[in-house]
Amino acid sequence: MKEVSQAQHKNWPIVLLLLLMYIIVAMSDNFKGIFFPLFKEDFGVSNSQIGYVLTACLLMYALFQYIGISAGF
Numbered sequence: 001m002k003e004v005s006q007a008q009h010k011n012w013p014i015v016l017l018l019l020l021m022y023i024i025v026a027m028s029d030n031f032k033g034i035f036f037p038l039f040k041e042d043f044g045v046s047n048s049q050i051g052y053v054l055t056a057c058l059l060m061y062a063l064f065q066y067i068g069i070s071a072g073f
Helices: 001-008 014-043 047-071
Strands: none
Touching: 014 047
């Protein structure tokens, strides 16, 4: 029983690192909306083109989440 509790205490750096990683990913996803008006002006893209980029990002994110879960990471 004592071995199990010591093993649980050794995992906290990994859990903290994963938490920080998910916070950074969530922040980067939310920053997209702030910067798209600037991208539209600088690169001359339309709302439809921005929608295509967002859709591609979403699909790739979903695909690699599935791959990561399937691989056991």
